[in-house]
Amino acid sequence: MDSKAARKKDVPAREKILFAAFDLFHEKGIQATSVDDILKHSGTGKSQFYHYFKSKEGIVHSLLQQMHQRLKSDLTINPDINSWSDLEQWLKRPGEMQESCSCERGCPVGTIAANLAPKDELIRQDIQLIFETIKTKPRAFFTAEKAQNKLKPEADPESLATFCVSLIQGTALLSKVERSTDPFNTGIDHALIYLKSFKIE
Protein backbone atom coordinates (compact mmCIF):
# COMPACT_ATOMS: atom_id res chain seq x y z
CA MET A 1 0.00 0.00 0.00
CA ASP A 2 1.53 3.36 -0.93
CA SER A 3 1.57 6.22 1.53
CA LYS A 4 -1.33 8.04 -0.14
CA ALA A 5 -3.55 4.99 0.21
CA ALA A 6 -2.46 4.64 3.81
CA ARG A 7 -3.42 8.22 4.52
CA LYS A 8 -6.82 7.72 2.87
CA LYS A 9 -7.47 4.67 4.99
CA ASP A 10 -6.46 6.63 8.08
CA VAL A 11 -8.65 9.67 7.52
CA PRO A 12 -11.78 8.20 9.13
CA ALA A 13 -9.95 7.30 12.37
CA ARG A 14 -8.63 10.84 12.76
CA GLU A 15 -12.07 12.27 12.03
CA LYS A 16 -13.75 9.79 14.37
CA ILE A 17 -11.40 10.83 17.18
CA LEU A 18 -11.96 14.53 16.50
CA PHE A 19 -15.73 14.10 16.40
CA ALA A 20 -15.78 12.12 19.65
CA ALA A 21 -13.52 14.66 21.35
CA PHE A 22 -15.72 17.55 20.20
CA ASP A 23 -18.80 15.80 21.53
CA LEU A 24 -17.26 15.11 24.94
CA PHE A 25 -15.66 18.56 25.30
CA HIS A 26 -19.02 20.10 24.40
CA GLU A 27 -20.86 17.93 26.92
CA LYS A 28 -18.61 18.29 29.94
CA GLY A 29 -15.54 20.33 29.07
CA ILE A 30 -11.93 19.51 28.36
CA GLN A 31 -10.86 18.81 31.91
CA ALA A 32 -13.48 16.17 32.63
CA THR A 33 -12.64 14.35 29.38
CA SER A 34 -9.74 11.90 29.42
CA VAL A 35 -7.95 10.44 26.42
CA ASP A 36 -9.48 7.10 27.42
CA ASP A 37 -12.97 8.65 27.24
CA ILE A 38 -12.21 9.84 23.71
CA LEU A 39 -10.93 6.41 22.66
CA LYS A 40 -14.01 4.69 24.06
CA HIS A 41 -16.40 7.21 22.52
CA SER A 42 -14.69 7.03 19.11
CA GLY A 43 -14.04 3.29 19.06
CA THR A 44 -10.40 3.87 18.15
CA GLY A 45 -7.15 2.70 19.67
CA LYS A 46 -4.53 4.45 21.76
CA SER A 47 -1.87 4.14 19.05
CA GLN A 48 -4.13 5.87 16.51
CA PHE A 49 -4.81 8.70 18.94
CA TYR A 50 -1.15 9.29 19.75
CA HIS A 51 -0.18 8.99 16.10
CA TYR A 52 -2.32 11.99 15.28
CA PHE A 53 -2.51 14.12 18.38
CA LYS A 54 0.39 13.43 20.78
CA SER A 55 -1.56 14.68 23.82
CA LYS A 56 -4.92 15.98 25.00
CA GLU A 57 -3.71 19.53 24.47
CA GLY A 58 -2.79 18.43 20.94
CA ILE A 59 -6.31 17.30 20.11
CA VAL A 60 -7.88 20.40 21.64
CA HIS A 61 -5.61 22.55 19.47
CA SER A 62 -6.37 20.51 16.32
CA LEU A 63 -10.08 20.62 17.02
CA LEU A 64 -10.12 24.38 17.56
CA GLN A 65 -8.06 24.91 14.41
CA GLN A 66 -10.53 22.76 12.45
CA MET A 67 -13.46 24.71 13.91
CA HIS A 68 -11.74 27.95 13.02
CA GLN A 69 -11.20 26.85 9.42
CA ARG A 70 -14.84 25.78 9.11
CA LEU A 71 -16.14 29.01 10.61
CA LYS A 72 -14.01 30.92 8.10
CA SER A 73 -15.00 28.93 5.03
CA ASP A 74 -18.34 27.17 5.59
CA LEU A 75 -21.25 29.54 5.14
CA THR A 76 -23.72 26.96 6.44
CA ILE A 77 -21.96 27.13 9.83
CA ASN A 78 -21.24 30.86 9.99
CA PRO A 79 -23.40 32.52 7.31
CA ASP A 80 -22.96 36.02 5.92
CA ILE A 81 -25.29 38.68 7.26
CA ASN A 82 -26.79 40.83 4.53
CA SER A 83 -29.95 42.15 6.16
CA TRP A 84 -31.54 42.78 9.55
CA SER A 85 -33.47 39.57 9.09
CA ASP A 86 -30.19 37.70 8.49
CA LEU A 87 -28.80 39.30 11.66
CA GLU A 88 -31.81 38.14 13.64
CA GLN A 89 -31.40 34.58 12.33
CA TRP A 90 -27.66 34.67 13.03
CA LEU A 91 -28.24 35.81 16.61
CA LYS A 92 -31.00 33.28 17.25
CA ARG A 93 -29.24 30.25 15.82
CA PRO A 94 -27.16 29.32 18.89
CA GLY A 95 -30.41 29.19 20.90
CA GLU A 96 -31.95 26.78 18.39
CA MET A 97 -28.87 24.58 18.66
CA GLN A 98 -29.13 24.65 22.44
CA GLU A 99 -32.80 23.78 22.34
CA SER A 100 -32.00 20.72 20.25
CA CYS A 101 -30.05 19.26 23.22
CA SER A 102 -32.61 20.37 25.84
CA CYS A 103 -30.13 23.05 26.95
CA GLU A 104 -27.89 20.44 28.55
CA ARG A 105 -24.98 22.02 26.68
CA GLY A 106 -23.76 25.55 26.08
CA CYS A 107 -21.69 26.95 23.24
CA PRO A 108 -18.93 24.43 22.41
CA VAL A 109 -16.28 27.14 22.20
CA GLY A 110 -17.52 28.99 25.30
CA THR A 111 -17.47 25.75 27.28
CA ILE A 112 -13.79 25.28 26.48
CA ALA A 113 -13.02 28.97 26.98
CA ALA A 114 -14.51 29.19 30.46
CA ASN A 115 -12.09 26.71 31.96
CA LEU A 116 -8.91 27.97 30.37
CA ALA A 117 -6.19 27.96 32.97
CA PRO A 118 -3.43 30.59 32.81
CA LYS A 119 -1.05 27.95 31.38
CA ASP A 120 -3.35 27.16 28.40
CA GLU A 121 -1.91 29.93 26.24
CA LEU A 122 -2.05 28.07 22.90
CA ILE A 123 -5.70 27.11 23.41
CA ARG A 124 -6.53 30.66 24.51
CA GLN A 125 -5.10 32.02 21.26
CA ASP A 126 -7.10 29.46 19.25
CA ILE A 127 -10.30 30.54 20.96
CA GLN A 128 -9.51 34.22 20.50
CA LEU A 129 -9.14 33.59 16.76
CA ILE A 130 -12.49 31.77 16.68
CA PHE A 131 -14.31 34.61 18.44
CA GLU A 132 -12.65 37.11 16.07
CA THR A 133 -13.85 35.06 13.09
CA ILE A 134 -17.40 34.86 14.44
CA LYS A 135 -17.37 38.63 14.99
CA THR A 136 -16.46 39.32 11.35
CA LYS A 137 -20.04 38.57 10.26
CA PRO A 138 -21.98 41.16 12.31
CA ARG A 139 -19.11 43.62 11.94
CA ALA A 140 -19.22 43.36 8.14
CA PHE A 141 -22.99 43.88 8.20
CA PHE A 142 -22.81 46.97 10.44
CA THR A 143 -19.94 48.35 8.34
CA ALA A 144 -21.91 47.88 5.11
CA GLU A 145 -25.03 49.48 6.62
CA LYS A 146 -22.97 52.43 7.81
CA ALA A 147 -21.35 52.88 4.40
CA GLN A 148 -24.83 53.14 2.93
CA ASN A 149 -25.89 55.68 5.56
CA LYS A 150 -28.39 53.25 7.00
CA LEU A 151 -26.77 53.27 10.43
CA LYS A 152 -26.32 56.25 12.77
CA PRO A 153 -22.80 57.71 12.80
CA GLU A 154 -22.25 56.83 16.47
CA ALA A 155 -22.69 53.10 15.72
CA ASP A 156 -19.28 51.45 15.95
CA PRO A 157 -19.32 48.16 13.95
CA GLU A 158 -16.44 46.62 15.90
CA SER A 159 -17.85 47.26 19.34
CA LEU A 160 -21.40 46.29 18.32
CA ALA A 161 -20.04 42.99 16.98
CA THR A 162 -18.24 42.38 20.30
CA PHE A 163 -21.50 43.16 22.09
CA CYS A 164 -23.32 40.55 19.93
CA VAL A 165 -20.79 37.77 20.58
CA SER A 166 -20.61 38.55 24.31
CA LEU A 167 -24.36 38.47 24.65
CA ILE A 168 -24.62 35.14 22.81
CA GLN A 169 -22.03 33.66 25.17
CA GLY A 170 -23.69 34.97 28.32
CA THR A 171 -27.24 34.07 27.35
CA ALA A 172 -26.14 30.57 26.27
CA LEU A 173 -24.52 30.08 29.68
CA LEU A 174 -27.63 31.17 31.58
CA SER A 175 -29.77 28.96 29.34
CA LYS A 176 -27.57 26.00 30.18
CA VAL A 177 -27.90 26.75 33.89
CA GLU A 178 -31.69 27.17 33.66
CA ARG A 179 -32.10 24.26 31.23
CA SER A 180 -34.32 26.58 29.21
CA THR A 181 -33.79 28.88 26.23
CA ASP A 182 -35.72 31.65 28.02
CA PRO A 183 -32.59 33.61 29.05
CA PHE A 184 -31.20 33.22 25.53
CA ASN A 185 -34.38 34.47 23.86
CA THR A 186 -34.75 37.32 26.36
CA GLY A 187 -31.18 38.48 25.79
CA ILE A 188 -31.38 38.31 22.00
CA ASP A 189 -34.71 40.17 21.95
CA HIS A 190 -33.13 43.00 23.95
CA ALA A 191 -30.05 42.97 21.71
CA LEU A 192 -32.21 43.31 18.60
CA ILE A 193 -34.13 46.26 20.03
CA TYR A 194 -30.82 47.90 20.95
CA LEU A 195 -29.08 47.21 17.64
CA LYS A 196 -32.08 48.43 15.63
CA SER A 197 -32.04 51.69 17.59
CA PHE A 198 -28.99 52.59 15.45
CA LYS A 199 -30.94 52.14 12.22
CA ILE A 200 -31.64 55.16 10.05
CA GLU A 201 -35.10 54.49 8.63
Place this chain on the structure above:
Amino acid sequence: MDSKAARKKDVPAREKILFAAFDLFHEKGIQATSVDDILKHSGTGKSQFYHYFKSKEGIVHSLLQQMHQRLKSDLTINPDINSWSDLEQWLKRPGEMQESCSCERGCPVGTIAANLAPKDELIRQDIQLIFETIKTKPRAFFTAEKAQNKLKPEADPESLATFCVSLIQGTALLSKVERSTDPFNTGIDHALIYLKSFKIE
Protein backbone atom coordinates in the same frame (compact mmCIF):
# COMPACT_ATOMS: atom_id res chain seq x y z
CA MET B 1 -11.50 19.27 75.29
CA ASP B 2 -15.29 19.48 74.97
CA SER B 3 -16.99 19.19 71.60
CA LYS B 4 -17.62 22.94 71.32
CA ALA B 5 -13.93 23.70 71.77
CA ALA B 6 -13.12 21.00 69.24
CA ARG B 7 -15.47 22.57 66.72
CA LYS B 8 -13.92 25.97 67.32
CA LYS B 9 -10.47 24.58 66.72
CA ASP B 10 -11.71 22.95 63.52
CA VAL B 11 -13.32 26.02 62.01
CA PRO B 12 -10.16 27.39 60.40
CA ALA B 13 -9.43 24.05 58.66
CA ARG B 14 -12.87 23.99 57.03
CA GLU B 15 -12.52 27.62 55.99
CA LYS B 16 -8.98 27.05 54.72
CA ILE B 17 -10.20 24.15 52.57
CA LEU B 18 -13.14 26.17 51.22
CA PHE B 19 -10.95 29.14 50.42
CA ALA B 20 -8.36 26.98 48.62
CA ALA B 21 -11.07 25.17 46.66
CA PHE B 22 -12.67 28.47 45.62
CA ASP B 23 -9.32 29.79 44.46
CA LEU B 24 -8.53 26.68 42.39
CA PHE B 25 -12.04 26.35 40.91
CA HIS B 26 -11.87 30.02 39.96
CA GLU B 27 -8.45 29.61 38.37
CA LYS B 28 -8.99 26.46 36.34
CA GLY B 29 -12.45 25.05 37.00
CA ILE B 30 -13.80 22.15 39.00
CA GLN B 31 -12.73 19.37 36.71
CA ALA B 32 -9.06 20.30 36.59
CA THR B 33 -8.93 20.55 40.38
CA SER B 34 -8.35 17.35 42.35
CA VAL B 35 -8.92 16.84 46.07
CA ASP B 36 -5.13 16.50 46.36
CA ASP B 37 -4.71 19.95 44.76
CA ILE B 38 -7.09 21.40 47.36
CA LEU B 39 -5.22 19.73 50.24
CA LYS B 40 -1.88 21.00 48.99
CA HIS B 41 -3.20 24.53 48.38
CA SER B 42 -4.89 24.67 51.79
CA GLY B 43 -2.17 22.93 53.80
CA THR B 44 -4.73 20.59 55.34
CA GLY B 45 -4.95 16.82 55.59
CA LYS B 46 -7.08 14.26 53.78
CA SER B 47 -8.94 13.28 56.96
CA GLN B 48 -9.96 16.89 57.59
CA PHE B 49 -11.23 17.23 54.03
CA TYR B 50 -13.31 14.06 54.14
CA HIS B 51 -14.59 14.89 57.61
CA TYR B 52 -16.23 18.03 56.25
CA PHE B 53 -16.99 17.40 52.61
CA LYS B 54 -17.17 13.68 51.78
CA SER B 55 -16.33 14.23 48.10
CA LYS B 56 -15.37 16.81 45.51
CA GLU B 57 -19.04 17.27 44.64
CA GLY B 58 -19.63 17.84 48.36
CA ILE B 59 -17.20 20.72 48.56
CA VAL B 60 -18.49 22.31 45.35
CA HIS B 61 -22.01 22.20 46.79
CA SER B 62 -20.87 23.64 50.18
CA LEU B 63 -18.92 26.36 48.45
CA LEU B 64 -21.81 27.39 46.22
CA GLN B 65 -24.19 27.39 49.19
CA GLN B 66 -21.77 29.62 51.11
CA MET B 67 -21.48 31.96 48.10
CA HIS B 68 -25.25 32.06 47.83
CA GLN B 69 -25.66 32.97 51.51
CA ARG B 70 -23.05 35.71 51.20
CA LEU B 71 -24.61 37.13 48.05
CA LYS B 72 -27.95 37.23 49.85
CA SER B 73 -26.73 38.84 53.06
CA ASP B 74 -23.47 40.70 52.46
CA LEU B 75 -24.08 44.09 50.86
CA THR B 76 -20.38 44.62 50.28
CA ILE B 77 -20.41 41.63 47.90
CA ASN B 78 -23.77 42.21 46.21
CA PRO B 79 -24.83 45.78 47.02
CA ASP B 80 -28.30 47.23 46.64
CA ILE B 81 -28.92 49.39 43.59
CA ASN B 82 -30.73 52.63 44.40
CA SER B 83 -29.73 54.87 41.51
CA TRP B 84 -28.47 54.77 37.93
CA SER B 85 -25.03 55.51 39.28
CA ASP B 86 -25.31 52.48 41.61
CA LEU B 87 -26.40 50.38 38.62
CA GLU B 88 -23.37 51.52 36.64
CA GLN B 89 -21.05 50.62 39.54
CA TRP B 90 -22.79 47.27 40.00
CA LEU B 91 -22.38 46.42 36.31
CA LYS B 92 -18.75 47.53 36.17
CA ARG B 93 -17.57 45.79 39.32
CA PRO B 94 -16.95 42.33 37.81
CA GLY B 95 -14.66 43.99 35.26
CA GLU B 96 -12.64 45.63 38.03
CA MET B 97 -12.30 42.26 39.74
CA GLN B 98 -11.14 40.70 36.48
CA GLU B 99 -8.62 43.46 35.92
CA SER B 100 -7.13 42.80 39.35
CA CYS B 101 -6.05 39.33 38.15
CA SER B 102 -4.90 40.52 34.69
CA CYS B 103 -8.01 38.86 33.22
CA GLU B 104 -6.54 35.41 33.77
CA ARG B 105 -9.82 34.45 35.42
CA GLY B 106 -13.47 34.91 34.59
CA CYS B 107 -16.49 35.01 36.90
CA PRO B 108 -16.03 32.32 39.59
CA VAL B 109 -19.64 31.15 39.24
CA GLY B 110 -19.63 31.30 35.43
CA THR B 111 -16.44 29.25 35.32
CA ILE B 112 -18.11 26.46 37.30
CA ALA B 113 -21.37 26.82 35.35
CA ALA B 114 -19.79 26.45 31.92
CA ASN B 115 -18.54 22.94 32.57
CA LEU B 116 -21.63 21.53 34.20
CA ALA B 117 -22.22 18.06 32.82
CA PRO B 118 -25.79 16.75 32.53
CA LYS B 119 -25.23 14.62 35.65
CA ASP B 120 -24.31 17.65 37.84
CA GLU B 121 -27.92 18.41 38.76
CA LEU B 122 -27.30 19.50 42.36
CA ILE B 123 -24.55 21.91 41.33
CA ARG B 124 -26.70 23.24 38.50
CA GLN B 125 -29.47 24.07 40.97
CA ASP B 126 -26.98 25.80 43.28
CA ILE B 127 -25.77 27.97 40.41
CA GLN B 128 -29.30 28.75 39.28
CA LEU B 129 -30.06 30.04 42.80
CA ILE B 130 -26.93 32.19 42.75
CA PHE B 131 -27.82 33.78 39.41
CA GLU B 132 -31.38 34.38 40.67
CA THR B 133 -29.98 36.09 43.78
CA ILE B 134 -27.65 38.28 41.72
CA LYS B 135 -30.58 39.24 39.49
CA THR B 136 -32.66 40.46 42.46
CA LYS B 137 -30.59 43.65 42.68
CA PRO B 138 -31.12 45.11 39.19
CA ARG B 139 -34.69 43.76 39.15
CA ALA B 140 -35.53 45.57 42.41
CA PHE B 141 -34.05 48.78 41.01
CA PHE B 142 -36.01 48.61 37.74
CA THR B 143 -39.17 47.71 39.67
CA ALA B 144 -38.74 50.70 41.99
CA GLU B 145 -38.05 53.05 39.08
CA LYS B 146 -41.14 51.80 37.29
CA ALA B 147 -43.31 52.23 40.38
CA GLN B 148 -42.21 55.86 40.48
CA ASN B 149 -43.00 56.31 36.78
CA LYS B 150 -39.35 56.87 36.01
CA LEU B 151 -39.16 53.93 33.61
CA LYS B 152 -41.12 53.43 30.40
CA PRO B 153 -44.08 51.04 30.69
CA GLU B 154 -42.57 48.56 28.21
CA ALA B 155 -39.52 48.04 30.47
CA ASP B 156 -39.81 44.60 32.05
CA PRO B 157 -37.69 44.48 35.26
CA GLU B 158 -37.31 40.70 35.22
CA SER B 159 -36.12 40.42 31.63
CA LEU B 160 -33.85 43.50 31.91
CA ALA B 161 -32.22 41.93 34.99
CA THR B 162 -31.65 38.69 33.04
CA PHE B 163 -30.14 40.75 30.23
CA CYS B 164 -27.73 42.40 32.73
CA VAL B 165 -26.54 39.12 34.25
CA SER B 166 -26.17 37.45 30.82
CA LEU B 167 -24.15 40.32 29.48
CA ILE B 168 -21.83 40.31 32.52
CA GLN B 169 -21.23 36.59 32.02
CA GLY B 170 -20.56 36.89 28.29
CA THR B 171 -18.33 39.94 28.49
CA ALA B 172 -16.34 38.41 31.37
CA LEU B 173 -15.75 35.31 29.24
CA LEU B 174 -14.55 37.31 26.24
CA SER B 175 -12.32 39.39 28.52
CA LYS B 176 -10.76 36.21 29.88
CA VAL B 177 -10.13 34.97 26.33
CA GLU B 178 -8.66 38.31 25.23
CA ARG B 179 -6.78 38.85 28.51
CA SER B 180 -8.14 42.37 28.45
CA THR B 181 -11.15 44.11 29.97
CA ASP B 182 -11.93 45.75 26.62
CA PRO B 183 -14.79 43.35 25.75
CA PHE B 184 -16.19 43.77 29.26
CA ASN B 185 -16.11 47.56 29.13
CA THR B 186 -17.54 47.61 25.60
CA GLY B 187 -20.43 45.35 26.57
CA ILE B 188 -21.29 47.26 29.73
CA ASP B 189 -21.16 50.61 27.92
CA HIS B 190 -23.68 49.31 25.38
CA ALA B 191 -25.84 47.85 28.15
CA LEU B 192 -25.95 51.19 29.95
CA ILE B 193 -26.98 53.06 26.80
CA TYR B 194 -29.70 50.47 26.22
CA LEU B 195 -30.97 50.39 29.82
CA LYS B 196 -31.04 54.19 30.03
CA SER B 197 -33.17 54.30 26.87
CA PHE B 198 -36.04 53.14 29.12
CA LYS B 199 -35.62 56.13 31.45
CA ILE B 200 -38.38 58.72 31.63
CA GLU B 201 -36.50 62.00 32.14
